[in-house]
């Protein structure tokens with residue numbers, strides 16, 4: 001028994017030591033950055049903007065890989081990957097806060113199964129409708145929903161995600177009823193909304209904005225600290241007295257738990273360096289996002305805070321997965 005214990009201890013010490021030694025030369029092969037949503041969503045947009053400059057900063061290619069499962073499938077894969085720094089993943093409010101808050105059966109713990117590295121950007125959220133929907137502004141929108149409970153449906157990036165939970169919160173605060181249609185990411189949800197198959201979407205701004213600018217979607221209300229320069233006529237939830245829905249989304253990079261500090265420091269420094277490039281900053285800011293670029297400790301605290309917020313949302317609105 002004692003020998004087995006000693007053996008386990010020395011294997012552990014060896015693994016830890018070789019982990020640290022390996023981390024010193026990190027990265028010496030390509031790094032995978034996993035996007036836990038379909039192409040075309042905000043996670044995909046931010047991840048793809050970052051991959052190339054981050055690769056340049058690290059001296060190795062960073063390749064993005066989409067795992068379109070509405071967040072959970074991809075986040076589970078990142079949580080279970082080897083903690084060697086070659087399998088990183090994008091973390092969003094959906095994967096580390098909303099989904100775990102509503103679904104106790106989720107296969108990972110958002111607070112203990114990841115190593116948070118850096119939060120890249122915060123983005124506003126938005127409700128937008130297809131031009132065929134009979135509303136051009138918030139007043140007409142809510143009046144139409146109240147006149148026709150259950151007539152309409154909304155698209156979201158996935159069951160239990162930020163779009164789903166925030167819209168449920170909106171419904172409970174306004175006494176409206178709209179049916180939820182989940183997708184495997186905001187990309188396919190947007191495709192169907194723009195095609196008129198679903199009359200509205202609760203999305204993050206970066207993915208919806210190009211369609212709004214092409215007038216293929218009509219913006220109704222945004223979640224942001226104040227009105228957005230790109231959409232000056234669109235009110236915030238806060239202005240409308242719907243403060244709890246006025247929360248932004250975030251997009252950061254995590255690895256599995258137990259990532260060596262050297263890896264965390266190198267990736268964090270690489271992202272920060274990338275964000276010093278005005279062209280990269282502009283690409284992110286042009287989507288309506290705010291650059292965050294915080295420390296691993298700050299990102300860890302932010303994940304915990306956001307998880308607590310969504311736990312409260314689930315409890316007070318008595319939300320359950322259908």
Ligand code: GLU
Pocket residue numbers: 037038040041042043044092093094095157161162163184185186187204249250
């Ligand atoms: N709505 C998700 C989130 O903010 C991201 C959706 C996507 O990228 O497709 O957590």
